[in-house]
Amino acid sequence: MKIIVCVKQVPDAKDVKLDPKTNTLSREGVESIMNPFDQHALEEAVRIKEAQGGEVTVITMGPPQAEAVLRDAVACGADNAVLISDRAFAGSDTWATSYTLGRAVKKLGEFDLVLCGKQAIDGDTAQVGPGLATRLGIPFVTCVQKIRETDGNTVIVERMMDDGYDVVKASLPLLLTVVKDINEPRVPSLKGKMKAKKANITMLSAADLEAEATCIGLPGSPTQVVNVFPPEPRGNKEIFTGSVDEQVDKLVAKLTPYL
């Protein structure tokens, strides 16, 4: 199977702080990592490849430094890596990003499956996966927690829902976005790291993609961020202390009157 995995370089959420004045993320001095959901998408792709054969191509759109996440992906089992980078892409919203990724995927040729993380932990929109599928004109299933079967023509997946999961059968080519429950990503291997160091990264610019200037970067981004603010805290909260047993007793005492 030919699998494409879309990954994004994001600031490590452990270190990110909100600038109290502007309410925007302050990224200064924060380490960059592969978006955690994308790590699960990559792991799933590599597992499919290991089980059935095929090829995993990982793509990212970002500044030149985003090459680091592509090398991490190769260390974890990806075969090919593509960096979509151009000043003209700066300021892209999810609309322009999915357009650009769509151009790149089409340029890469035939594929069976596109895997994305459910969302990126910096923007948290969960829009790029579905947007990309729409640009490619293929079906998609979001929030996949398990791929039950793949036979080269169709896949059967479990889509995580609030109250359980749906079982969905869909035909290939197809795009899936995955949640963290789908697998436990591996640690890169030594051989993988050595391969990653030498790996050839394919570079694609706006010109390479023959992208419409009005569809990319800031000009291609209809979204305007008007205001960013922390949500109002929801109601009163109470944190129980003590041993687990004591905390459970306190909780039960609190809830009993409502039964």
Next chain:
Amino acid sequence: MDYFLSEEQQMIVDVAAQIADEKIMPVRAELDEKHEFPRAILEEMAQADLFGIPIPEEYGGFGGSTFEITIALEQIGRACIGVGTAFAANFLGAYPIIIGGSEELKQKYLPSIAAGKKYAAFGLTEANAGSDASGIQTTAVLDGDEWVINGTKQWITNGGEADIYTVIAMTDKKKGARGASMFVLEKGDPGFSFGPKEKKMGIRASSTTELIFKDCRIPKDRIIGRQGTGFITVMKTLDSSRPGIAALGVGLAQGALDEAVKYAKQRVQFGKPIISYQAVQHMLADMAIGVESARALLYQCARYIAANPKDMSKASSMCKVYATDVAMKVATDAVQVLGGYGYMSEYPVEKMMRDAKILQIYEGTNQIQRNVIGQELNREYSR
């Protein structure tokens, strides 16, 4: 401090550190509590190629030296020396084959150890042969095309879990130290069984059992090297493996220091974080000095041993004694810094203190290591 590792060495550190932080730390307390062998973690380490580090390239490994495996073990030890011991024992089991084994034995066993598909173990100690290895009573007698082995090995790490065992037995009692030979035993060989898993103070994630041989028959060609070379192979094996124990010590000490400093910054008594009190600061400073000096000595000794010098025993013993004494001291002091919380199993330093003790005992007690160093000095100054 920067030890100017090569790019490849840094990769080894990074991979091992990621496994330590992400895969071992979250489960170490549970493994300890349940005395559970860390199979899933070892599989993860195999997948990340860590088992291949000290195995020669011809047999599917990375061809790394004592130094490369040392820096990997240090990282694993930072999270849990129970897991670290289970991992390290593979190389203790593999070294005799690497050092003295025939080409056939190497081809047969090393690739699966390098891939982490089969685990290895090393059987020297017996009930009456601890520090005094010459007291071994296990025997191997040639009968036609087979060796017949009888005897019991005690406290063997990875016992029952490993598939490949390198074991020493007397092949000619009259010849004393020159009458012992090493053999490769496989789990499943007829007449080879295991005692129950020992209950231990620490390193409970590692399995420790007896190896019991009752008229155990193995093919003639499973002997490692020539007949009578058993003790030489054992000594060379331990010289190469002891820095690994020192590495577990440096790692454990670093892990304990990390916990102690983190706690001291956040624990407030008398209105101030306890790290602001000089008595606590000095304790932490001494711990840090211990960790760094042990690491510096270890790295230097491991690099020296990697060059295969004639006098490697002294270097090997020095780093083992020093780093493991530091580990015991630093772990004990970490418990002191955490006070009563340090004594509770909610915090990791209690386990570290229990675990640290074994480092001063196995692969030759620290008294025996000092004997070795003392005897070497005596010899050097007699020249």
